[in-house]
Amino acid sequence: MTSSCAAASIRCDRGRAAPGENPLASAPRARRIHGGGWCEAYFGTLGRRRTVGIGRIGRVALGVAAWVSAAGGAAARAGEAPSLKVGDPAPALHVSKWINGEPVETFEKGTVYVIECWATWCGPCRASIPHVSDLQAKMKDRKVVVIGLNVWERDTSRVEPFVKQMGEKMNYRVALDAVGAGGKGKSAAAWLEAAGQDGIPCAFIVDRETRIAWIGHPMSMDKVLEEVAAGTFDAAKHAAAAAERKALEQRLAEAAQKRDPDAILEVLDAMEAKDPALAVQLSLIRFEVLFKMKKDLDAAYAHARKMSATLWKEDGMALNNVAWVILDTPDVARRDLDLALEMAVAANRLTKSENAAVMDTLARAHFEKGAVGKAIEIVEAALKKTDNEELTKHLTASLARYRERQRQAK
Template identity: 40%
Template sequence: MRSRKSAFTRADSSLPSMGRALMRWNLATHRTAVPHRPRDRLRASRSLTMLNTLFASIVLTLLANPMALAQDAAKPAPKADAKADRLTPGMAAPKLEVKEFIKGEAIDGFKDGQVYVVEFWATWCGPCVRAFPHLSELQKEYGDKVKIIGVNIWERPYDDGTLAKVKAKVEEQGDKMSYTVAYDGPDAKSDKAWMAASGRNGIPSAFIVDQKGTVAWMGHPMQMDPVLAKVVAGAWNLDEAKKLAEAEAKEADAARALQKSARDLLKSRVAARESGDWSGWSTTIDGLIESTKGTPAQMQFRMMKFQTLIGAANMPEPGYELGEQLVADGTGDGPLLNEIAWFAVQDDSVMKRNLDFCLKAATAANEAAKGADGAILDTLAR
């Protein structure tokens, strides 16, 4: 019989194990991440929001590998009082000030009638390097209609050998970087004027500047092709771009808030395991449950609380009380109900099992699946 574990396996285990569990949950729910998902992990009846998937990514990044995302960990999030001055589509493009142009002709300003792409990268950034050939293809495709400038930022560290390192990287790429390349340097003038001003803290990032010197779009360079075509043709809807940018800015602000919440939740869990006092953790996760009301993420936080209460925290009475609520709220959702039952009956962290509850959840799951889900039948057999 195959072995299965819950989405938050071994609630009393180390934090990296929780990180691996979150990865399983993330892969199971992010529709574009993997071509196949085990059916006992599939939550097809629930539409996943950006924040739902993002929470798992944030926690994984905090737990496992801070370099997993090409972001500058030393960079603080933009201050809240700077939002009014945030660089957005429709605004005049900032001046492009760099330490040195190391490939192609220097750009001393954005000329009327000319479209520009200003893309930010670093030598250590794998996604940036993978974008080089695509940017070169776009430069070749559009010729004189578009000028692409790759601006190097965020090198680690900045010292006497940094510029030489960047030049060597560009030379190594050869035709893969067939466009203008600049070095921002430790003064970070372009980084501040473009990246920080727009609230973008991940690379590669690209900005399209239209024929009037206006920022038309900002985002990942691998996603800009259709936008660039419209900008070149003079058919880009700047009003729609503004609305999209505003929505993305709100998502970014929410993501930063969620990142802080994830850190707080993990810290409170560590403290709770060491002290045996779970009140701080409970307050933190209750706050997350409340703040995610109306989103699929709320159910994930409720599940996390349920599993921790009957597991690591060893508080079966409030845990199973919450479990009863989850079973009632999950009526018709076979995979969710099965997840509840499987954890309660099988996970090693559960000290006091309530077999009546387990049977109730598994039976409800089987009824929802009309007896046709092997994973649920497996749980019932326990």
């Protein structure tokens, strides 16, 4: 995984699920709708994401073991030189069918294009769609054209119904990759593989001279797109910053390979100093390194309390994620259940008691604290908030367990 697309957001890695299988509906444990190994998070590291319906994100646990493995892979690939780079002419699009919007046969000078590579099975791709739609709506009068390029799709018959279901929430052009010999996507090869990108979502910005201006995660492209559209984008400055970021990522990969938590924490400090916008993501990684790798529970809990009052204060998903790690990580010498409950309560308040996965975390926190009746009440309500089959099964199993505990206590 190259760094540009991984920074600040989660991505799905290619080829980690069986053909036709939706990775988001599979799990090594009922707890995780998404197991470590499919999604990459934060600078090429693997994470786990729980997705509840389109765009409704549940919890993320970074999965240190998988993260270390992925970081090692990133280090091994660091010397590979991509054939498609920033500044190169944009390659042609190979499209089998235009699903949404007017076809784009060729890139015209004077227009800015965003080629956003995605797939229906990729949870982070689906979570990015509303943001990409907002950008298209914002930039539509400035000769900016967004194209959602569907790639690596295991069952292309799913694409059109998916786009139709999204409706106005997916208000940009959507195209299906053309498949060549051996079932290989032509556009995926010309864009993603040529640029050394092996994860999605991944966006390419094509400037008004039809050259690649930027390659990155669609959740991170707002400022760059604005500058490219305005003609103020400084490619040299961006390239220098990218080189510095790559050097830090290499240091992170090396520290992860050695399983050296202190070295990892040192690099995280340097990354945050270089890019304060990544503070929330890096703070989540810091917690997990302290909690799982270093097993410094006092430091981990102190960090979580500080972040809960600052960076995570209005971030329901961050609060929920960390609460779940505290509650569900096996073999923890001392769980701060009061902290987990405080964070789960805050997360549920921020999500207005509408996110079933967050409610599940809250129920678990009450259960672990001995408030079994309260846990049952919350799970019963959560079941009414989701139509996700996997989450429904998990909630049903939890409800049975809680009721059994209640029965035994009588």
